[in-house]
Amino acid sequence: MLSTLGFRSIDDLVSSAIPPGIRVDESLESLIPDAASEREALAELRALAAQNTVRTSLIGQGYYDTITPAVITRNVLENPSWYTAYTPYQPEISQGRLEALINFQTMVSDLTGLDTANASMLDEGTAVVEGMLLARRASKAKSNVFVADADAFPQTLALLEARAAAVGIELVIADLRGGAELPEHFGVFVQYPAASGELWNPASIIEASHEQKGIAVVAADLLALALVASPGEHGADVAVGTTQRFGVPMGFGGPHAGYMAVRKGLERQLPGRLVGVSKDATGQPGYRLSLQTREQHIRREKATSNICTAQVLLAVMAAMYAVYHGPQGIRSIAQSVHAKTVMAQRVLLEHGVRVTTKQYFDSLSVAVTDADAVLARAAAAGLLLYKVDEQTVRFSFDEASAQDSDVTARLVEAFAEEHGDPLPVPEQRAVMPLGGDRGARAYAPLGLRQYPETLARTSEYLTHPVFNTHHSETAMMRYLKRLADKDYALDRGMIPLGSCTMKLNAATEMDAVTWPEFAGLHPFAPAADVAGTLELIAQLETWLADVTGYDTVSLQPNAGSQGELAGLLAIRGYHRANGDDQRTVCLIPSSAHGTNAASAVLAGMKVVVVACDDNGNVELADLRAKIEAHADQLAALMITYPSTHGVYEHDVVRITEAVHDAGGQVYIDGANLNALLGYARFGDFGGDVSHLNLHKTFCIPHGGGGPGVGPVAAKSHLAPYLPGHPMAQTNIHSGLTHDGGPVSAAPFGSPSILPITWAYIRMMGAEGLARATRAAVLSANYIAARLRDHFPVLYTGDNGLVAHECILDLRPLTKQTGISVDDVAKRLIDYGFHAPTMSFPVPGTLMVEPTESEDIAELDRFVDAMIGIKAEADAVGAGEYPADDNVLVGAPHTAESIATSEWTHPYSREQAVYPVRALVHAKYWPPVRRIDQAYGDRNLMCECPPIEAFA
Structure with a gap:
């Protein structure tokens, strides 16, 4: 080199x-x-x-223990086919994770009762902020006031306060459950259930906001929505929150996939990423990122959000949790959590403990004389509770604690000294087993529920076959494998994306x-x-x-x-x-x-x-x-x-x-x-x-x-x-x-x-980090030097050198042959590569970053592919192949496309799928032909398509 x-x-x-x-x-x-x-x-x-x-966490406040199915841990979280993949900007080689994300969007849309959900947000608190910003740009109200419910999570209110101040929004925090009058405003935010645990109907507040042309944002607990009416049924315009409860560990705070869903008419206001259904060159369904993909790079200072990423790996885990458990399993888990909370409330009330929460899903607030003392006794019993103030303690049950047989007894012990004597715990006769998928221990109250009938959910959710099919580990493992096989990740080969640094994530580090x-x-x-x-x-x-x-x-x-x-x-x-x-x-x-x-x-x-x-x-x-x-x-x-x-x-x-x-x-x-x-x-x-x-x-x-x-x-x-x-x-x-x-x-x-x-x-140590820099600079300059005679290197510094990436100018090639940067990117798939960064920072170019992780054999394989593509383009420019029917504009080629009795193209099947002989023994087969991007934007569909679409 x-x-x-x-x-x-x-x-x-x-x-x-x-x-x-x-x-x-x-x-x-x-x-x-x-x-x-x-x-x-x-x-x-x-x-x-x-x-x-x-310890057993009963802190709640937006973070809950959950049980990640082992089939998801092993086949998603610990699987390099999932964790080393890049953002699906090349949809033809991202169909597996795009399908997983459309499952995520469908799950969120179903549970929230709203029309369109995006492909995840960074966390719940920032999703609420994005909801506020969406409300400001979508509302027709002339006010600059955003009203937030005082009974929201404190971290969310702190985020709202900081972010609102920076952009000149006046934040008003009000007791909405207590019937506070809404001032003139452009949007309102409600926590559902409230941070205190109280479950109340926000429909009247939402209606009052709509009367002022306001936009109503509701942060909803997805697990609670398996039992209680959805934000959409209450008239909400936007629902936000977290999917952490769906099989994603607490992890001291993250990463977790937040979510955002909107009613019809607001889908083009959504920040972040949105997966939609389009069609490929043969008319078959294909997934792609829709609408505002990388909005910041297009609109820059006119962008409405700076979020250009998502929490895809965690969104996939949450979606697969719903796929694995299905609607009955999710409802069973929610019932067990609620039943455990009912049991705890009854036991505490029977012994004179003052539980102040009246209607709830999973959280109770308790009045005490010394909150610190209660927390200390709980910690000694292996429990973590939440201190609201000096005389109020709060606790929340979750999937894991609902299956802990002695957690209620330990919880009662924490309150024992409030009354002088230990509090006996009655036998758990108040609940009955419901069964559930794969023997899950789930319980529901005997004909009782601690929220009014008007808040009980009656609408269906997760009705698509994908949520009602893969309920054995065998089926789930095979489904995840099928999706992974559709994708291209670092476990297949180099991803030479400039500015994105797709380098090795070593197993020991993980x-x-x-x-x-x-x-x-x-x-x-x-x-x-x-x-x-x-x-x-x-x-x-x-x-x-x-x-x-x-x-x-x-x-x-x-x-x-x-x-x-x-x-x-x-x-x-x-x-x-x-x-x-x-x-x-x-x-x-x-x-x-x-x-x-x-x-x-x-x-x-x-x-x-x-x-x-x-x-x-x-x-x-x-x-x-x-x-x-x-x-x-x-x-x-x-x-x-x-x-x-x-x-x-x-x-x-x-x-x-x-x-x-x-x-x-x-x-x-x-x-x-x-x-x-x-x-x-x-x-x-x-x-x-x-x-x-x-x-x-x-x-x-x-x-x-x-x-x-x-x-x-x-x-x-x-x-x-x-x-x-x-x-x-x-x-x-x-x-x-x-x-x-x-x-x-x-x-x-x-x-x-x-x-x-x-x-x-x-x-690595300090010297190892410097060595990595040397290798990255060497690799980028090696590729630039080897390709310079075929594609101009647009920018260089001293001595004709680049840094860790180089920009290949394809505009002369396009002018001479008509072959576009898109054609080259799609043809690289046939050669077994993910394309470099397209048209950024300069339109009509490819920005290549090989990273220090790739060896010379992989670099040479990429160089040979680019030289081969240049020769193919020159052949088109020379008139050897029609401008509208050649290996480049026809790329990528699927196995199905060549397994046909009729082949009318002027190039051979072998040229299409085996441009170099080494691919015969190590071929990545894209699952779809080139995706029609414009069709997907004109015909926006962002939920799981019906099975008939794939017939």
């Missing part, structure tokens, strides 16, 4: 590529320990896990994710119970701050886009604290990721675009002109380094100095950190704050489009404005306090997957 590039050593290559002015001071001593072996790293993780105490000591923790558990996880988090924060040159790190943002937002909100808080409220202008280069502009708008900033030169660098003259024009209003510059064009900019230090001289802050987008790690640090060349993508540089897998983690790292002066959280066990990070508003529902975002990044850094 070095010989191809003309370098004697990899150090010579990197020295020629990375500008010397930003190179790290080699005298600095790394805080990262020397690399550990796999066995040593796992032993250290075991020691950290041993510091955690997993090992601890399912350990109960990490997965079984409630996010609001006492600090003493989560000491090991807090220590892991502190170590990881220290390491990440060290490699980036910053002073402190917050791991709370659970996506890169949320990390961007958190960094910009910190800048906003800093300026406001200094009395510079007028500083609201954010400079963003024209080449930047679209989420940059969207995040700036959601942080209350005005975007001003800075031009780039022909090499993709920020144009200094234009930057200085924009700084001068907005000097008093300048809040920040957002810049990606290396640039979005895949090159190292020499002038980055001059750029950051110019912004600082004008009183602004510098936000450096960390999307391309894997081209710098070990060689340069953002904080050393002028960065004040950055977000990092743990799902790119630090090996957390993409999971088909999520989970992700987007930590925000900053200098000490911004630390007070980084995300805090009202329920956090600590807000001290690297010795600095984080007191800003939260950006995630859980204090530490998605901590159950942080052991992946911890293990990666621990096993």
